[in-house]
Amino acid sequence: MKIIEGDFATPKGRFAIVAGRFNAFVVEPLVEGARDALVRHGVKEDAIDLIRVPGAFEIPQAAYKIAGSGKYAAVLGLGAVIRGSTPHFDYVAGEAAKGLGQAAYASGVPVSFGVLTTDSIEQAIERAGTKAGNKGVDAAMVAIEMVNLYAKLGK
Ligand SMILES: Nc1c(NC[C@H](O)[C@H](O)[C@H](O)CO)[nH]c(=O)[nH]c1=O
Numbered sequence: 001m002k003i004i005e006g007d008f009a010t011p012k013g014r015f016a017i018v019a020g021r022f023n024a025f026v027v028e029p030l031v032e033g034a035r036d037a038l039v040r041h042g043v044k045e046d047a048i049d050l051i052r053v054p055g056a057f058e059i060p061q062a063a064y065k066i067a068g069s070g071k072y073a074a075v076l077g078l079g080a081v082i083r084g085s086t087p088h089f090d091y092v093a094g095e096a097a098k099g100l101g102q103a104a105y106a107s108g109v110p111v112s113f114g115v116l117t118t119d120s121i122e123q124a125i126e127r128a129g130t131k132a133g134n135k136g137v138d139a140a141m142v143a144i145e146m147v148n149l150y151a152k153l154g155k
């Protein structure tokens with residue numbers, strides 16, 4: 001059986017980080033974690049673009065457009081949706097996840113999901129570089145692996 005999988009060698013191409021401004025106090029650590037992970041794996045700083053959008057609902061809209069541009073090897077969607085007291089959370093979080101997936105399917109470009117969807121601010125802080133890791137780092141590692149997988153699979 002032949003196993004084909006991505007690795008964490010330095011990937012070729014440019015990377016786009018699409019970040020929501022909403023809940024910036026936890027999104028900014030996600031952005032820095034993603035940037036740091038990409039650079040530590042050999043991606044040049046000038047090969048990374050940061051695109052900011054108002055909130056998580058808008059992340060897939062921009063990701064769809066950016067992935068379809070053909071200018072990037074991968075797109076990272078970073079944001080933080082923190083549950084409030086109405087069902088709004090479900091719609092925003094759901095659209096972010098669904099839309100980022102659609103951006104990947106439609107463009108053939110890897111799009112990683114680094115949007116926190118938490119029930120509390122504490123949960124978000126824990127996943128933005130404290131006791132439960134950094135989802136921005138995770139999204140960067142997934143992007144690197146998928147870019148290298150796609151390189152092995154060929155166009
Ligand atoms: N409540 C959160 C939002 N809400 C804003 C939406 O994402 C969107 O910008 C607005 O509905 C206008 O279209 N966004 C987050 O990223 N996180 C939240 O917790």
Ligand SMILES: CC(=O)[C@@H](O)COP(=O)(O)O
Pocket residue numbers: 081082083084085086087088089090092
């Ligand atoms: C995820 C949200 O949209 C949330 O922050 C909104 O809070 P609320 O449901 O109390 O309006």
